[in-house]
Amino acid sequence: SGRVEVYHNNSWGTVCDYGWDLNDAEVVCRQINCGSALQAPRSAHFGAGTGQIWLDDVTCSGNESSLTTCVHNQFGSHDCVHWEDAGVICSGPIRLAGPGSTRCSGRVEVYHSKSWGTVCDDGWDLNDAEVVCRQINCGTALGALHSAHFGAGTGPIWLDDVSCSGSESSLIGCQHSGFGTHDCEHDEDAGVICSDAIRLVGSGSTQCSGRVEIYYNNSWGTVCDDG
Numbered sequence: 001s002g003r004v005e006v007y008h009n010n011s012w013g014t015v016c017d018y019g020w021d022l023n024d025a026e027v028v029c030r031q032i033n034c035g036s037a038l039q040a041p042r043s044a045h046f047g048a049g050t051g052q053i054w055l056d057d058v059t060c061s062g063n064e065s066s067l068t069t070c071v072h073n074q075f076g077s078h079d080c081v082h083w084e085d086a087g088v089i090c091s092g093p094i095r096l097a098g099p100g101s102t103r104c105s106g107r108v109e110v111y112h113s114k115s116w117g118t119v120c121d122d123g124w125d126l127n128d129a130e131v132v133c134r135q136i137n138c139g140t141a142l143g144a145l146h147s148a149h150f151g152a153g154t155g156p157i158w159l160d161d162v163s164c165s166g167s168e169s170s171l172i173g174c175q176h177s178g179f180g181t182h183d184c185e186h187d188e189d190a191g192v193i194c195s196d197a198i199r200l201v202g203s204g205s206t207q208c209s210g211r212v213e214i215y216y217n218n219s220w221g222t223v224c225d226d227g
Contacts, residue, residue, distance in 0.1 A: 001046070001087070001088060001089040001090060002046050002087060002088070003044070003045075003046040003047060003049055003085050003086070003087045004028055004067070004085075004086050004087060004088055005049060006054050006055060006067060006068060008052075008054050008068075008075050009075070011051060011052055012051065012052075013049070013051055013052030013053055013054035013055075013076075014049035014051075014052070014053050014054065014055075014082060014085040014086070015053070015054065015055040015056075015058060015067070015085065015086040016053055016055065016056040016057070016058075016078050016080035016084050016085070016086065017042035017043065017080075017084045017085065017086040018056055018057050018058075018080065018084070019057055019058065019059060020040050020042055020058065020086040021040050022037050022039075022040050022062075023059075023060045023061060023062035024040060024058050024059070024060045024062075024067070024070065024086070025037035025039070025040035025088040025089075025090075026060070026062045027060045027062060027063075027064045027065075027066065027067050027070060028067055028088045028090070029088060029090035029091070030065075031065070031066050031067060032090070033093065033111060033114075034090035034091070034092055034093065035090050035091035035092050035093055035094055035095055035111065035136075036090065036091045036095055036136075037088060037089070037090055037091075038089045038090065038091055038136065038137040039088070039089040039137070040086070040087070040088060040089075041086070041087040041088070041089065042084070042086060042087075043083060043084060044082060044083045044084065044085040044087075045087045046085075046087045047085075048082035048083050048085055049082050049085050050082065052076060053076070053078045053080050053081075053082065053085075054075050054076060055067070055068075055072045055073070055075070055078070056072065056073045056077065056078035056079070056080055057071075057072055057073050057078075058070050058071070058072045058086075059071040059072070089137075091135065091136045091137070092135055092136075092170055093110055093111035093112065093172070094108065094109070094110050094111070094132065094135055094136060094170070094171055095109050095111075095116070095136075096108065096109070096132075096136070096150075096191075096192065097109050097116075097150070097153070098148075098150030098151040098153070098189075098191070099150060099151045100150055100151075101150050102197050102214075102215050103136075103138065103196075103197070103215055104133070104136070104138035104139070104193075104194040104195075104196045104197035104215060105143075105150075105191070105192060105193040105194060105197040106150045106191060106192070107148070107149075107150040107151060107153055107189050107190070107191045108132055108171070108189075108190050108191060108192055109153060110158050110159060110171060110172060112156075112158050112172075112179050113156075113179070115155055115156060116155065117153070117155050117156035117157055117158035117159075117180075118153035118155075118156075118157050118158065118186060118189040118190070119157070119158065119159040119160075119162060119171070119189065119190040120157055120159065120160040120161070120162075120182050120184035120188050120189070120190065121145075121146040121147065121184075121188045121189065121190040122160055122161050122182075122183075122184065122188070123161055123162065123163060124144050124145075124146060124162060124190040125144050126141050126143075126144045126166075127163075127164045127165060127166035128144060128162050128163070128164045128166075128171070128174065128190070129141035129143065129144035129192040129193075129194075130164070130166045131164045131166060131167075131168045131169075131170065131171050131173075131174060132171055132192050132194070133192060133194035133195070133196075134169075135169070135170050135171060136194070137196075138194035138195070138196040138197065139194050139195035139196035140194065140195045141192060141193070141194060141195070142193045142194060142195050142197075142198075143191075143192065143193035144190070144191075144192060145190065145191035145192065145193065146188070146190065146191075147187060147188060148186060148187050148188065148189040148191075149191045150189075150191045151189075152186035152187050152189055153186050153189050154186065156180060157180075157182045157184050157185075157186065157189075158179050158180060159171070159172075159176045159177070159179070159182070160176065160177045160181060160182030160183065160184055161175075161176055161177045161182075162174050162175070162176045162190075163175040163176070196215065197214060197215050198212065198213070198214050198215070199212075199213050199214075199215075199220070200212060200213075201213055
């Protein structure tokens, strides 16, 4: 997480926040191998930079391989000042995936040695899930799922015997067997369900009462009362 700066013409410079959004931040987070974008802060949230402002009016679809390949004004062409410097907050090298997954629920995968891999469910509990949910800005842990609840992953199994106290800032900061050291198969892949995958809203709602909405396919929706 931090103020976004790009290197051009032998110097580092900032990015203006005009039109800056999660699609732009997503490209940055992927480019620096920091997972997915959680927020796209504006107004020099991480402090005002100095020197050049290299990019303005950045418009990414979210699928680009680098920020400089997104649509933008020419390098150095802007009408900004540094208190408009753009920033990003990324999830870190962690993501939730698999059939039925949402932004805040799914199979836990971590990024290591240039590839995504899963986490074995040996000893997987709510303390471990709590760290994941906090790391990806999804509230608190509601469930720590075992046995590939969100489908079996592919590729490496990076972590096994994970043991978190629940207060760690990232999953890889918890105790574990070492990257790639495990005695598991993918049918033991761990998953989480975080509190922000569901919410209570509406007139008169409180923290513990309200209209039920769930997050799916990048949008919130309600639950029908049939049955």
